[in-house]
Amino acid sequence: MIYQIPYIAVVALILIGLYAIIFRRNLIKMVIGITLIESGVNLFLITLAFRKESTAPIYHGTGSRLMSLPVPHALTLTSIVIGVAVTALMLTLVIHIYKHYKTLDARKIGMEGDEE
Amino acid sequence: MTGELDLLAELLKHSPALIVAIPLLGAFLTPLIGKINDKIRNGFAVFIVALTSFFAFLLANDILSNGSIRTYVFGGGSALTDGGFAVRILFEIDGMNAFMAIIASILALAGVIYSWSFMKENTGLDKYYTLILLMIAGMFGMILTGDMFNFFVFLEITSIAACALIAFRTNQGKAVDAGFKYIVISAIGALFILFAIAILYSQYNALNMAVLAREIQLTFLDKIALALLITGLAMKAGIVPMHMWLPDAYGRAPASVTLLLVGATQASLYGALRMTSTLYGKNIVGVIKHADFNLFSQVVFDITLNGVLGFIVILLAILTIFIGVLMALKETNFKRMIAFAAVAEIGYIILAIGSAFLAVSSIDSVTSSAVLSQPGYMALKGGIFHILNDALDIGLLFLVAGAIYYTTKETSLNKLGGLARNMKYTTIFFLIGLLAVAGMPPLNGFASKILIYESTYQVNPILSIIAILCSILLLAAFVKVFHSAFLGPKQEKFDNVKEAPKSMLVAMGILACIIIFIGLFPEYVLNNIVTPAADALVNFGNYIHAVDSNYVISLIGGF
Secondary structure: OOHHHHHHHHHHHHHHHHHHHHOOOHHHHHHHHHHHHHHHHHHHHHHOOOOOEEEEEOOOOOOOOOOOOOHHHHHHHHHHHHOOOOOOOHHHHHHHHHHOOOOOOOHHOOOOOEEE | HHHHHHHHHHHHHHHHHHHHHHHEEEHHHHHEEEEEEEOHHHHHHHHHHHHHHHHHHHHHHHHHHOOOEEEEEEEOOOOOOOOOOOOOOOEEEEEHEEEEEEEEHHHHHHHHHHHHOOOOOOOOHHHHHHHHHHHHHHHHHHHEEOOOOHHHHHHHHHHHHHHHHHHHOOOOHHHHHHHHHHHHHHHHHHHHHHHHHHHHHHHOOOOOHHHHHHOOOOOOHHHHHHHHHHHHHHHHOOOOOOOHHHHHHHHHOOOOHHHHHHHHHHHHHHHHHHHHHHHHHOOOOOOOOOOOOOOHHEEEEEEEHHHHHEEEEEEHHHHHHHHHHHHHHHHOHHHHHHHHHHHHHHHHHHHHHHHHHHHHHOOOOOOHHHHHHHHHHHHHHHHHHHHHHHHHHOOOOHHHHHHHOOOOOOOOOOOOOHHHHOHHHHHHHHHHHHHHHHHOOOOOHHHHHHHHHHHHHHHHHHHHHHHHHHHHHHHHHHHHHHHHHHHHOOOOOOOOOOOHHHHHHHHHHHHHHHHHHHOOOOHHHHHHHHHHHHHHHHHHHHHHHHHHOOOHHHOOOOO
């Protein structure tokens, strides 16, 4: 069924994202992994809102009165905004980490002795 | 006279919104005020937090003394729209929320007062205070909200602000690394929670916790959502095996930030408690209260789920306690060592909560009697009481560690020594914190740990033996720290070390006084603050009733 494809995409996006975070050592790739999970969750919310043959939830006189749910749309917008903030913050930290350690390999970071 | 009363009632009515709105507005005013003068800015931040705490105490006093539940709906009179959709944002405050608000306001107040001197030598303090106030606003929002998506938003506000604060000292590579670890873990945790919210919304068309609690059927999808919620919140709360961010973040953040991080962690724990016992209350803890069980047979509730959940939570709790204590024993960095102790203390809290679930699962539905359910209720009370005590004890220890870092610029325990000569008050505060965290009478840690020991003993004696043993090991670890940092021969390099500045002593003093007060009058605190909170969790029917007045309490909640 064609309406199931988004759900498959959701699961695939989340799993790929988790894989990137757990098995990849490059910090940028970990950030990409988190944005992938986020896209998966957002896609899930958007898919929930959709009903077959529905239109955008805006009143405009004639046409189909069947509309997709507006609430998940609002949730997705909020979630995207938060996601941008989180991604920006993570990338800022990656820049700082690179300045300190001259590497993006997660295994080589924060391993120096405890002398401050 | 009536005019004053009206004003107070009006303030009380709007206090849920004000508690979040005041620090939020204050946060963005701080940089502007910082243009005038640094002292005025610091004073402004303290004033904002004091005002917030005032409203939090006002609200908590009303809720706890009357046993009522307050709802505050944003942009509308009733929580449900005309069509019965539960999508309006609302704050709902019952005993448990009020209890958490008290903890958050104590920590916030101590943290901001402590910052005054502690952060004096840092630059970029305008941003620091903005972030601190944002984090406080997020923390209160998480605690007070009655809406799932709103909970997610406040969770993200808290973690973004917290991450920036952990990495505040960007000149230290490890601080930035700790901040990155924290944001990765909390971003994943928050996305899990959002996914769970989406699953719940897709089935019940509601985002409101009370309405969801009314509707929930415990389908297969609900179980997935429950697992996602618990995993996400456990990540944020630093429960083993997701604890690795916690020692780094707690250890690297400035001490005043660590204090607030403790509060944020407790708020996540509160979230987990609220999800399990209110949202899934119909299926989980509904019956742990000692009371009338005549209605028991009419309730559909899942004993296996309680058993499985209780078992998993206890297993994680034991692991958390063990790993926390063992790592604390071998750690030589002062703040990281306390951070591992904090992991162990969180283990105690969830041990109590897991025991509560397990105790419920052992009730035979045919011969159900009030006696059997007692340990569960007692364990829940012990766990909730320990949230308060853990926040105070660990918070005080972190502040002491911060004070020592401030005066000596030294964090390694191997290099510290003989500080008791120069820092009398700090030593006394550390001693109080040490004994409290190890559960020594007559301090507050003892009061809650004895409840946990007693109740877990009735669930399974081995659990309480492990708990007591680990508590003794924790004491050993802290005695070692006390010996190596404060006692021992005089060291020349510390000759010029002075007592910590006044504002730091005041902040530590506030926490120490509350610790001693709870230690001396545990019954008073237990009866007036903890029991209403535990009752609020158990009688989740009241929580639903406050939003949907058609809901019949007697059938499901309110045992």
